[in-house]
Amino acid sequence: MATDIHRPVSTQAGPAGAQNAHADVVTACSGAQAASAGARVVHAAHVEGLTRSFDGRAVIDDLRLDVRPGEFVALLGRSGCGKSTLLRILAGLDRDIEGTVLVARRTAFAFQAPRLMPWRRVWRNVLLGLPGKPERARAKQALTEVGLDHRLGAWSKTLSGGEAQRVTLARALVREPDLLLLDEPFGALDSLTRIKAQRLVGELWQRRGCAVLLVTHEVEEAVLLADRVLVMDQGVIAYETEVDLDRPRDIADPRFAELRGHLLERLGVDTAAEAARTPPAPRERSPSRRP
Ligand SMILES: Nc1ncnc2c1ncn2[C@@H]1O[C@H](COP(=O)(O)OP(=O)(O)O)[C@@H](O)[C@H]1O
Numbered sequence: 385m386a387t388d389i390h391r392p393v394s395t396q397a398g399p400a401g402a403q404n405a406h407a408d409v410v411t412a413c414s415g416a417q418a419a420s421a422g423a424r425v426v427h428a429a430h431v432e433g434l435t436r437s438f439d440g441r442a443v444i445d446d447l448r449l450d451v452r453p454g455e456f457v458a459l460l461g462r463s464g465c466g467k468s469t470l471l472r473i474l475a476g477l478d479r480d481i482e483g484t485v486l487v488a489r490r491t492a493f494a495f496q497a498p499r500l501m502p503w504r505r506v507w508r509n510v511l512l513g514l515p516g517k518p519e520r521a522r523a524k525q526a527l528t529e530v531g532l533d534h535r536l537g538a539w540s541k542t543l544s545g546g547e548a549q550r551v552t553l554a555r556a557l558v559r560e561p562d563l564l565l566l567d568e569p570f571g572a573l574d575s576l577t578r579i580k581a582q583r584l585v586g587e588l589w590q591r592r593g594c595a596v597l598l599v600t601h602e603v604e605e606a607v608l609l610a611d612r613v614l615v616m617d618q619g620v621i622a623y624e625t626e627v628d629l630d631r632p633r634d635i636a637d638p639r640f641a642e643l644r645g646h647l648l649e650r651l652g653v654d655t656a657a658e659a660a661r662t663p664p665a666p667r668e669r670s671p672s673r674r675p
């Protein structure tokens with residue numbers, strides 16, 4: 385993994401903001417910060433003193449965050465607290481910031497809406513935005529990883545929601561990221577498809593060894609998948625905890641329930657009411673053990 389090579393996210397607006405807004409992967413940009421970042425950096429992402437304001441209101445306010453190479457981090461927080469804003473900044477899609485943001489040069493992302501081009505075939509969507517003339521075989525390899533190689537030549541508009549989301553994952557994987565940013569990638573999926581997609585992400589992470597920063601509003605998903613869970617509030621990482629449970633994780637494990645309850649409390653959820661409402665989830669949700 386080339387996690388020692390980082391790019392800074394500029395504090396100024398990017399030179400091609402509109403173009404970047406549609407880019408899947410952000411490439412390195414040069415500048416004074418790049419020189420200072422030239423030293424080996426031991427994080428897949430390093431954020432310090434990050435502030436992002438909208439209309440004079442700081443949504444992110446002096447935030448600090450480090451993601452270690454190969455680490456799976458889940459980010460929770462109430463709706464509107466700035467999770468997507470943070471991910472967009474890390475993805476290089478928003479550069480109107482103050483502070484230091486360094487991310488692995490090979491950073492890729494998948495967001496909730498698949499954003500596929502319906503008039504293009506699946507494999508072309510996977511390769512979209514890659515430099516040069518990447519071969520179809522590269523798309524096939526990534527699609528095989530997400531179990532969709534049989535849909536290689538299909539039109540994107542014929543895919544189901546779950547398939548489209550897997551294509552988005554393949555599009556991120558084909559870039560061989562050292563840091564994978566996922567913003568509620570399962571949010572629009574039905575519960576069964578969601579369970580399969582969660583398991584897939586766990587497997588891909590184990591196989592690839594890349595760092596993952598997953599934004600989710602599902603506490604259980606965070607505890608199932610992550611090495612460390614963060615809670616964002618008031619513009620900062622207000623709380624974090626390691627998930628010190630063996631994989632595959634068992635939601636019936638009392639320590640799992642304890643951690644889940646603790647995080648729900650941190651999020652201000654009435655855990656008694658929540659317990660009464662939520663049926664127990666199926667056990668096969670656990671990702672397999674990390675090699
Ligand atoms: N481009 C923007 N212009 C103005 N306000 C924005 C913009 N993007 C996000 N916000 C505001 O920033 C806050 C955080 O948004 P967001 O990061 O999407 O929250 P989350 O993903 O945690 O639900 C919200 O109040 C949202 O309205």
Ligand SMILES: [Mg+2]
Pocket residue numbers: 467468469
């Ligand atoms: Mg969001």
